[in-house]
Amino acid sequence: MLVLKLSDGRTLYYGKGDVLSYRTYATPLDVQPIPESAFAGSGNVIFAHNIKFSVSSERLLPSFTEGGNALVVATDSMKNFILRETARYEGSTTEGLLAFIGELFLEKYPHVTAIEAEGHRLPFETVQVRDGEGFADSPLVYRPSHNDRASANLALDRAAAVGARIVSHECALSDLQLIKVSGSSFYGFIRDEYTTLPESYDRPLFIFLDIFWTYADAQDALHAERGRYVAAELVRDLAHHVFHEFKTPSIQYLIYRIGLRMLKRFPQLSQVRFESNNRTWETVVEPVGGLHAGVYTEPRPPFGFQGFTMTQADLAAAESNGSEARDEERGAGA
Ligand SMILES: O=c1[nH]c(=O)c2[nH]c(=O)[nH]c2[nH]1
Numbered sequence: 633m634l635v636l637k638l639s640d641g642r643t644l645y646y647g648k649g650d651v652l653s654y655r656t657y658a659t660p661l662d663v664q665p666i667p668e669s670a671f672a673g674s675g676n677v678i679f680a681h682n683i684k685f686s687v688s689s690e691r692l693l694p695s696f697t698e699g700g701n702a703l704v705v706a707t708d709s710m711k712n713f714i715l716r717e718t719a720r721y722e723g724s725t726t727e728g729l730l731a732f733i734g735e736l737f738l739e740k741y742p743h744v745t746a747i748e749a750e751g752h753r754l755p756f757e758t759v760q761v762r763d764g765e766g767f768a769d770s771p772l773v774y775r776p777s778h779n780d781r782a783s784a785n786l787a788l789d790r791a792a793a794v795g796a797r798i799v800s801h802e803c804a805l806s807d808l809q810l811i812k813v814s815g816s817s818f819y820g821f822i823r824d825e826y827t828t829l830p831e832s833y834d835r836p837l838f839i840f841l842d843i844f845w846t847y848a849d850a851q852d853a854l855h856a857e858r859g860r861y862v863a864a865e866l867v868r869d870l871a872h873h874v875f876h877e878f879k880t881p882s883i884q885y886l887i888y889r890i891g892l893r894m895l896k897r898f899p900q901l902s903q904v905r906f907e908s909n910n911r912t913w914e915t916v917v918e919p920v921g922g923l924h925a926g927v928y929t930e931p932r933p934p935f936g937f938q939g940f941t942m943t944q945a946d947l948a949a950a951e952s953n954g955s956e957a958r959d960e961e962r963g964a965g966a
Pocket residue numbers: 818829881882883884910936
C-alpha cells in the first residue's frame with residue numbers, strides 16, 4: 633500500500649480482488665537453468681492468475697467524501713479491463729502481465745495516479761499419456777496443482793515525464809511445504825523454568841515456507857527475454873536442494889542457507905525474504921532400530937514462525953569471512 637496514499641499520507645484506494653483469469657497459449661517462458669534445477673521454462677499453455685488490482689488518486693477523494701462518482705471507474709469495469717487486456721499480453725511472466733495491465737490502465741484513465749497489482753499464479757500441471765512405447769506430457773490435458781505457487785506484487789505510479797513507473801515490486805513462492813525425515817536438529821537453546829521442549833538431535837522437520845525476492849532492476853522480472861528472470865520453479869528446486877544437502881540446527885539457519893544460495897545463483901536479485909512456519913511432526917513412538925522406524929502425528933497449534941530478509945551484502949560477508957565455503961563443504965550432510 634506504499635503508493636496508494638494521498639499527499640497528506642492517508643491511504644485511499646479501491647479496486648477488485650479475486651479476478652480469475654485463465655489465459656491460454658501465452659508466450660512460452662525460457663529461463664537460464666541453475667545446477668539445482670531441471671526447470672528450463674514453461675510452455676505457458678495455461679497462464680492463469682488470481683489478480684488483485686487497486687487504484688488511487690487525489691482526485692478520487694470526492695468519491696469518498698461527497699459521493700461524487702464522476703471519476704469512479706466501476707470495479708466491475710476494472711475486472712473487464714483486466715480480463716480483456718490479458719488477451720493482448722505478449723510476454724511470458726506474471727510480473728510482465730501486471731505491468732502491462734497497470735501501464736494500460738494509467739494510460740486509459742489519466743486521473744488515476746497510482747496502482748498496486750498483485751497476481752497469484754494458478755498452477756496447472758501436465759499429465760502423462762502414452763506416446764508410442766513410452767509416455768509423454770499431453771499438450772492438451774492439464775490438472776490444477778494444489779502445491780506451492782508463484783505470485784508477484786507491483787506498485788506503479790505516474791511519473792511526470794516517463795508515464796508509468798514501477799515504484800516497487802516483490803515476487804514470491806508461497807506455501808512451499810517440505811518434510812525432511814532425518815538430518816535436522818534443534819538443541820542448545822535457552823533452558824530455564826519455562827522450558828519443556830526436549831533437545832532434539834534428529835527431528836522430522838516439516839516446514840511451510842514463503843520466499844520473496846526483489847530484483848536490482850525490475851525490468852528483469854518483466855522481460856524474460858533478457859535472460860535474468862528468476863522463475864519460482866527455480867527457487868522451489870533450489871530450496872529442495874539446500875534442505876536436502878544441509879544438516880540444519882534450526883529453521884533460522886536453514887532459511888539463511890537458502891538465502892545465501894539464492895543470492896549466489898541469482899546476482900540479479902537485490903534482496904530475498906523469508907517467512908517460515910514450523911510444522912514439525914509430533915513424535916508418538918521414538919525411532920528405533922536400523923531403519924529408524926518412528927511414528928509421528930500432526931503437530932498441534934500454536935506454531936512457531938521465522939522472518940528474515942537478506943541482501944547481496946549478506947552473501948558478500950559470508951564469502952569474505954569464509955563461512956560460505958566451509959558450510960558448502962559441510963553441506964553434504966543430507
Ligand atoms: O527451528 C526451530 N527454531 C526455533 O526457534 C524453535 N523453537 C522451537 O520450539 N522449535 C524450534 N525450531
